[in-house]
Amino acid sequence: MTAKTHEAHNRSVLTRAKAGDLLEFPRGWYSHWAVYLGNEEVVHLAGDENDGINGNIKTQHVFTICGKTFNKAVVKRENFWEVVLDSKAEINNNKDRKCRPRPAHEIVEEALMKIGKIGYNVLWNNCEHFAAYCRYGVNWSEQANTALTWMMVGGAMVMVGGLIKEWFNGKEEKKEKKTESA
Template identity: 25%
Template sequence: MNKLAENYFGKHIYIKKSWYTHHGIGVGDGKVIHYAGYLGDWEAGPVSVVSLEEFSEGMEIYIRDDDARTYDPMEAVKRAFSRIGEDGYSLWGNNCEHFVEWCISGKHESTQVQKVGFGLLSSAVLLVFAAVASYWYLDTPLDEELPKRRSDN
């Protein structure tokens, strides 16, 4: 077993997939608890215990810095075990990262979801700005001179 296996108990671990990260909490003995999420057939899976190999799918496993943790590793693992079998996965509101963050800090949050939400909000603001600018530009008759800038005076 690699060095990770010796140091991952109660830690927030993750793998990098093509466009997202998948999260779990190390529970020792070569095992991880994770929210299975969408499996091969795109059906949501429950919180379950799997091997490190199954969790990693052959990819490198990373340990997330957990400076903001509220619960020590033993308590975090107990919290993870308390949710085994839960089957309420939601990509936006109850995913694998939400689960692990709750286990170690008591906070139900996902930085991935926050980043996507911020990106969508930023895109929406840009679209509104573009729409207003287009309306103003298109509403100006072609034979009418555009307002001059102060530096043009």
């Protein structure tokens, strides 16, 4: 889809957005996050060379960031339209149900103070962590938590599969020994 397809929707989001709101930009398999400043401006954490903002994540960055912080990310102040691209933006302050947001002027101040280079880690310090920290004072990414949960479930399944395989192999060995001794 093109940016024109979502233009009316995104204009509607901008008319409703207030300074300090979190904006979510769904990008397919992940969402990009920003803090709304007002006047069609946002502050967000994005990779150098636009890495990640438009879904063009360089594989070398994906595989070098897990478990290790690298300085390939920048907190930027940009025009909303430079960040939204062809996404259908949403105001997403859903974490307000679990965390108390700071006053709007403090959220904006926190975001502006962070402009410049910053470390990045897809699981521990991504754009959603950044936006949540500005609004709530807490690093929190539901995307990262979901990914970690699925990794743990996958790891547990592999372990259980290995145990079951060992159990069946042990049964077969006992059966073979019984047959040999008879």
